[in-house]
Amino acid sequence: MKLSNSIFVLVGLVGTAISSATAMAGDWNNGNGPLPGMRGSSVPVPAPAPVPDYRAKWYFRGDVGLNISSDPGARVSGQNYGQADSPGATGPVPFGFGGGSFTNATVHSDFPMSAIWGVGVGYYWSPRLRFDLTADVRSHGEVKLNGAYQYTRFARDCCGAWNPIPNSRVDGTVEDKTIMRSGIFLANAYYDMGQYNRFRPYIGIGLGFAYNELERKNRTRETTCDPTAPAFCQVVTSRLDATTTSKDHTVTFAAALTSGFSYEVHNGTHLDFNYRMLYTGSTHADLNVQNVNSRVKIDEMYEHQFRAGVRWDIN
Structure with a gap:
């Protein structure tokens, strides 16, 4: 080729x-x-790995503070006197505290400025919303009743009619004191309104109950004397000196409004300063006085609390 x-x-x-x-x-x-x-x-790009969230979900808290409350109204019912000398409408029919033959009667409630303290556990629902359960103890308050009464004794004659005994007068005194102590248990929700450096202002609301312990003590004394001349009650004879006590436990509704701020002093440690207005419902203490059931009722209370505390985050 x-x-x-x-x-x-x-x-x-x-x-x-x-x-x-x-x-x-x-x-x-x-x-x-x-x-x-x-x-x-074409090469497929893998999805980015999720960034781990290391923020705490739970926290513990402890608080102390000052409690300022308005003294609640109080009154007594069912407590009767003069039953041993009760001829009906013609004489000293049984009369309640402050009425009938009472010459003076006072009801005084004393709930002074006091300390409060409490603990709680909480949960961060989101960066701005959190919840906690708290238990607080407040110092005790007192309700005191003091009074004096006086009346002429009556007795039945041979025909069954009631007649006064001019030379027999009854003088009585009443001392009644109720001591109240309470534990406050609330479920709270808080909304953090933002973060400014290390500060976080917030508002909150709480609902729950108050567990009340009420100790009541009543002392009733009666004497008799001859008010006519020439005795003029120079000789006094004791007729009654009775002391009765009781202890009751009651549960009443409680609610709170809170406003404050926290300051993060260290990672996971927050100082907490707040004002809380606390409402608790009315309660009562019962006591059997001279075979008659008596009740001291304590009205609802509004308290102003100034608190400081610490929150510890749990990682």
Whole structure:
């Protein structure tokens, strides 16, 4: 074969090979998808890994403070006197505290400024919303009743009629004191209004109950004397000196509104300063006095509390 013919044949074979290679390259990605690392192929990008949230979910708290309350109203019912000398409408029919033959009677409630303290556990629902359960103890208050009464004794005559006994007078005194202690249990919700450096102002609301312990003590004394001349009650005879006590436990509704701020002194440690207005419902203390059930009722209370505390986050 001549050299020129051989060259033409070789050139033809090379051209055919190049055309086949180009066609194969054009169909390389069809059907089987891209090959990793090859130019022109699509490589799937993995989803970013979630960033761990290391913020605390739970916290403990402890608080102390000052409690200022308005003295609640108080009154007594069911407590009767003069039963031993009761001729009906013609004489000293049984009379309640402060009425009938009482010469003076006072009811005084004394709930002075006092200390409060408490603990709690809470949960961070979101960066701005949190909840906690708290238990607080407040110092005791007192309700005192003091009075004096006086009347002329009556007695039945031989015919069954009631007649006064002019030379026999009854003088009585009443001392009654109720001591009240309370534990306050609340479920609270707080909304943090933002963060300014390390400060977080917030508002809150709480609902729950007050568990009250009421100790009551009553002392009633009576004497008799002759008020007529010439005795003029110079000789006094004791007729009654009775002391009765009781202890009751009651549960009443409680609610609170709170406003304050926290300051993060260290990672996970917050100082908390707040004002709380606390409402507690009315309660009562019962006592059997001279075989008659008597009740001292203490009205609802509104308290202003100024508190400081610490919250410890739990990681």
